[in-house]
Structure formats: C-alpha cells, structure tokens
Amino acid sequence: MTEIRNNWTKEEIAEIYHTPLLDLIYRAATIHRENKDYAEVQISSLISIKTGGCPEDCAYCPQAARYNTGVDVHAIMPKEEVIAAAEKAKAGGASRLCMGAAWREVRDNRDFEKVIDMVKAVNALDMEVCCTLGMLNEAQAQRLADAGLYAYNHNLDTSEDDYKRIITTRTYDDRLQTLSNVRKAKISVCSGGIIGLGETVEDRISMLKTLSNMPQHPESVPINALVPVKGTPLADQPRVSVWDMVRMIATTRIIMPKTVVRLSAGRTEMSTVEQALCFMAGANSLFAGEKLLTTPNPSFDTDMAMFELLGLTPRKAFKNGRPQQQTEILETETSL
Template sequence: MRDTLPPMPAAGSIRHDWTLREIEEIHALPLPELLFRAQSVHRAHHDPLQVQGCALLSVKTGGCPEDCAYCPQSARYTTGVGREPLLGVEETLVAAARARDQGATRFCMGAAWRSAPRGAQFDRVLEMVRGVRALGLEACCTLGMLTAEQAEALAQAGLTAYNHNLDTSPEFYGAIITTRTYADRLETLGHVRRAGITVCCGGIIGMGEDLSDRLGLLGQLAAQDPHPESVPINMLVRVAGTPLAEADPIDPLELVRVIATARILMPASIVRLSAGRLSLSDEAQALCFLAGAGSIFIGDRLLTTGNPEVDRDRELLERLGMRLADEPVTVS
C-alpha cells in the first residue's frame, strides 16, 4: 500500500503553490501516515514537546452589526450575550497580568466591531497594546476590518499579531456571512502584512461545509506569501440563538486531519488548537498535538464561549510529557 501513497515533501520545504489535488491527497492519507508526515514537519520547525499558552479577552462585547452565522455577539441574533462597552486600559492589563501568571505568553484582545473605530476608542486600544507589551507578553488584536493607517498605528504601538480569519472557502463564505466579503478580509490582511505585523489567520470547521470547502480554506491560507505566522483552527461552538445552533457535530478525527494537513502545507506556521476544545476528549487533544498543533488558549473563556480551565490543561500536558512554553514562541 505504501507504494501507492503520494511522495512525502521534504520536511523543511516552504511552498505557496499547493494545488487542490495535492491538498486532497494529503488529507486523504491513512491517518497513521498523515500523522507521521505532520509530526516530521512539526519537528523540523518546532519543539514538539511544548505548546504556547495564549489568553483571549473580549474587550468590547456584543452588538456587532455583522451576520456571521456562528457568532453569539451578532446584534441580529438573540443569544443572551449583552452589549458591553470597551473595557478600560487598567482592567485589561490586570487581566493580561493574570494570564501571564497562569502561563500565557500571548495576550489577545477581541472587540465586536465590524471595523475598528477611529478616535478615542482606537487610541485606548493602542494604549492597551503598549501596556500588554510592557508586561513582557506578545500582543494580538482582532478588531474587525482595518485601514492601512490603523494597521500602521497598531504596529507603532508594538502589536505582535493581528487576527483576521478567513473562516472558510471563498465558495462557502456567502452561506455564512453576507455583511463582509472575502475580498474585504483579504484587504485587511494586506494592510496588516504591509505594516509589519504578523498575521494570525485561520478558520472554522463544522459549519455545514463540504470537505472541498475545508481544503479550499487551507489552500487559501497556504497560498499567502509569506504564510500566516499563526493559523488558528477552530471547531464550531454551537450557540443557541445563532443560525448554526443545530449544526451537526463533527468527528474529532476530522479536526485532527485538518490540523495535520495545515501543518504539512505551512510548516513554519504555529497551528493553534482554538475554539471547541471543551467538546474534545483528552485523547482527541493529544492527537491534535501529535498532528502539529503548537498552541492552545488557556483560561475558562474564549470571548463569550467556554474553554477548559488552566489546571486541567496543565494536568493534561503533564500526562503527555509536554509543557507550556515559558517564553514567546518564534516562527522559524
């Protein structure tokens, strides 16, 4: 059977010209072979025994005008998530310091805006970024769409990374979001890249998409030059009141396959095991790490949805002989 498998690319090679056929062949490999290839690539670029701990804080919650079908913060849905104003700088930095003490080396700040505002609120975010960096943490923001000038200002404040997910393939995107185009997202990513901020960009699986859409998303990410330094892979968290509340759950092994495929396509990127971990067994999470996931979010909340507690994560990593990174993780 091994003679019929597609050839294994060199573990250290970086490509931006993957074809959909090649991506399909990788994803369809027998799982032991897929995990072996992904782990070989992972070891060529990353420490396989450590994961980066990140923390995510909602600094402005609810009331978003977008219609993203998965999001409990949309003003269009009744989900029990209320509108809360932008947090103060001091409150944010207290949370950042607590996250650092719990083992996080990256602190992410999310705001439910369609586009980052101008004026006093944006200036407050810049102050938050400077404060987080002064604590010795990487600083990441996800604020919606940015102008080139806003990206430059964030870079000047010291922002490490900007998260702006593509979510899914271009073909399926319109079934999930109608208030912002794929081109809009790519434009913001371009502003971020040109400002010298690293890119955090991934997607969500389990939204009713076909396999071709999952692989199309990975193809879009892998075609970026350079690849996103950070690739979060999220599993849909079904929230009552959203259009996807009744979406069928996916087999955790599908998440493992997507992570392993992403690892092979983008060898130097940090693949982040993100939303949806509460629905995973310890064994499924272990397979995700074996597949090349090099980061988790720690803390009991991800914006407005649940997440495993820090002590549980530490206990799992200890059982696996792994550890949280004790300093920011660089991309090789």
Template structure:
C-alpha cells in the same frame, strides 16, 4: 529543529486534496514528522484570549453569538477599561501565557476614543513582554500602522471558510474584505494570524480550498487557528452536529504539512474534547492553545486552567517562554 522541508507557497489544489484525503494514520504520521523538524513537540504556546468588548456586533456571521441580530443569552458589554485589561494580561503572564489576545466585537475599527484606548492597551501589554494580538474587525492601512507603532505583534482575521462558501455564512462583508485587511496588516509589519472554522455546513472541498488559500499566500500566516464550530443557541447554526475529533485532526495535520513553520493553534471546540482527543491534535501538529480566566473563549466554553495543567502533565507538554526561551510551569 532539523528543518529539512522547505517552505512552499506554490501548492496546487490537487496536492492539498491528496494530503487532506490521506488515511488518517498516514496523515498524522507525516504531519508529526514535519512538526518535529520545525518545532519542539514537547512545547505548546499558551495564549490568553480576552473579550475587551462583547456583543452588539452589526455583522450577520451565522456562527457568532455576538451578532446583535440574533437572540442569544450573551450580555453586551462596552469596551473594558485600559487598566483592567493590563491587569488581566499580568495575571495571564503569571499563569504561563506568552501571547495575550484582545478581541472586540466590531465590524471595523473606527478612529475614535475607543481605538485610542485599544492602542493604550496594546502599549501596556507589550510593556509586559508578551506577544500582543488583536482581533477588531476590518482595518485600514493607517490603522494597521498605528497598531504596529503601539507594539502589536499579530493581528487575527480568519478566513472562516472557503471563498465559495463564505457568502453562505456571512452577507455583511465579502471574502475580499478579509484579504484586504490581511494585506494591510502584512504591509504594516504585523504578523498574520489567520485560520478558519469547520463545522459550518461546509464540504470537504471547502476545507481544502481554505487551506489552499492560506498555504499559497505570498507569506504563510505565522499563526493558523483551527476552530471547531462552538454552537451558540439563537444563532442560525446552533443545531448543526458537533464536529468530530477526526475532522479536527485531519485539518490540523494538513495545515502542519502545508505550513510547517506556522503556529497551528487548537482553538474553539476544546471544551467538547477529551484529553485523548486533544492529544491526537498535538500529535498531528497543533502547538498552541487558548486559555481564559473566565473559562470562556470569547463567549463560548473553554477548559479550566486546572484541566489544562493536568493535561500538560499527563502528556509531558510544557508551555514555553518567549523571553527566557525555557519551559515554564503552568502553575
């Protein structure tokens, strides 16, 4: 790609605000232009996300159906067997995924048998030639190092929202806890996957502040998931309104302009989007989606693989292969 725009980490909050508040058509045009300078607009990375340990989390994240304190219909499941996870990763690769993400509903990683098993999962998925990502909660520096040695490619730890709004949605940890884990991940040589969620009741200024924080890190996250709140019955945010597609397009377009090299991932909320609405997100710079065998993104609905195949065919999109550097067929 013709990479004319340099990477900047010195964005001012005023610059981010100006970009975010551009007219929607202008913002989408500018973001699409930058996207084409850094990426092939016809390729989208297909990632598979697997919940390897579900529910029972002691945190109080107001959006999360896996928090033990909320009365939801989510069934608590213990850590999966290593062999079962590797089998899931193999099927994901056969379906066109090049990145396999494993999520455990923990507040923090503990040095015990479960963590040893996660390390074995990472080794096994890495051996398949896939990018390996985990989201396990807070880490220590030593735990990050052990994950890197096992073959971990990336670690997901979202900011969720702005620093000012953070305590409105989570009280069992603070914003700096998030930043500390990200620092340990970066020091260990693991790429950072970090984005946020919109639709939590936050203001436009909170969204702008979150994007500013991401774009002014010493190194931009290599991966930036943009999530729309998936409303889970029984959680404090269950009755909030659906995030409008134009809000997602605005977030994705702003993220693309600020962090041109990053993979901007269209994450939670796709099940409530039409093909046309998702097309707007791709046009604005999204170049990754998540799939799942269970048609769930952790514990919330996600489109069927057949629906994604049909969408890719209609829009002329192709999943890309990291190893062969060629386009794959989703089927």
C-alpha cells in the same frame, strides 16, 4: 528539512487530507518533529474587550446584534481590567494576550485610542499582544504596530465560495485586504478558519489553499471547531468529529511546516486523549482560560495538568523575535 511552498494546488492538498488517517498523522508528526522544539506549545489567552452588539451577520456568532443569544452587550473594557486579565493570564502560563472587540471594522475614534493604550500596557508586561478588531486599513495597522502589537487575528472562516452562506455583510476580499494591511505593517498574521459550519471537505481544502498560497504563510493558523450557540443560524449544527479536527491540523502542518497551528474553539468537547491526537498531528498552540470571548474553554489548571501528562512545555513570549517596530522602539529606548 521540509520545503516551504506557496504554490499548493487543491488536488495536492486534497490528496494529503484524504491520506489514510494513521499515515496522515505519522507524516504530519514527522514534519513537526523536524523542529527541535516540537513539544513547545504557545499558550494564548483571549478576552473580549468590547462584547456584543456587532452589526455583522456571521451565522456562527453569538455577538451579532441581530441574533437573540443572551449575550450581554458591554462597552469597551477599562484598561485597568485588561491589565489585570493579562497579569492573570501570564501567571497561568500564557505568553500571548489576544484582545477581541465585536466591531465590523476599526474606526478612528476614542475607542481605538483606548485600544492603542491597551496594546502599549500589555506589551510592557513582556507579553505578545494580539488583537482581533475586524477590518482595518493600512494607517490603522501601522498605528497598532507602532504601539507594539505583535499579532493580528482575522480568520477567513471558510472557503471563498462558501463565504456568502456564512456572512453577507462583508466579502472575502475584505478579509484578504485586511490581512494584506497587517502584513505591510510587519505585524504577525493570525488567520485560520472554523469547521463544522456545514461546509464541504472541498471548502476546507480551498480555505487551506488560500492560506498556504499567500506570499508569506500566516505565522499562526487557528483551527476552530464550531461551538453551536442557541439563537444563531447554526445553532443546530452537529458536533465536529475529532477525526475531522485531526485531519485539518495534520494537513495544515504538512503544507505550512513552520506555522504555529492553534487548536482553538471546541476544546471543552474534547477529551485529553483527543487533544493529544491533535498535538501529535502538529498542533502547537492553544487558547487557555475559562472563556473564549463568550464561549466556554478549559481552565489554566486543567491545561497545565494535560501539559504535564503529555510532556508539553509552554512556549516563551517572542520566541521568534519581536516585529521590526518593537525592536526599533526598544533599541531607541536603550540608547537614551
């Protein structure tokens, strides 16, 4: 079996990334197939529980209040609508529901209490619950864990050196601190990045080095292709090459062998053949459903047809067990 390492150098990662493409895919596919469940794909559904009006200045994001992108601002979604969306996603094959809020950080207010209730409600449907709510402190992370949160998404987006070009309203260290708080609460970590921001290959390699050298690899690493949105500073960026996506996915699979690698934003621009190459290179997760927060995405039916064609199967919820807090809650309830 492939050794799990947390001491990758930029030079080693660069050598892997620049391997001749067919050799790179073969190496990543070989490592992926060391896992007997390589044909299983974890399906997540992503909904926006609070849309637009964000004070951050992320150059790619249509939800930033300072950009005129045509996104309607909506207050936090009622819990009943979230439950209905979760049930629809589960019926479509999703094992995880990710709830996103356009916040800079979590605040200890009524809206956070509503999120806690949502987490409990979706967890009761026997789905993995993920949130992406911006920065949060240790106490907030623990509250989410106690409510049954399975995973927390907080992407690094790009390299530390490139970060200030994309976002000025928070720092790279802010991102890393939130991930540390999530890890301390024993919540599964979901953190990846976006390619096509105008970054260099060296930036991509540096971001992967940061992720792979964490004391514990993120359980999930989303690889996103930028979806340019009119009104944002990155509106005129060219479409990312599928070969760049394949290289990123394959390199991620090689240096983080046990991590779930998610083929994320940008799939609407990819053919079934292009997506098949990504799965061959080690992707074993995707977002399903017609919208990712505010950007288009293939429908459940389209993805299920692709799964049948490629011989892929949806991964069941809690494949690797529940976080410690959820297990304790269930054991307590069972003993009552």
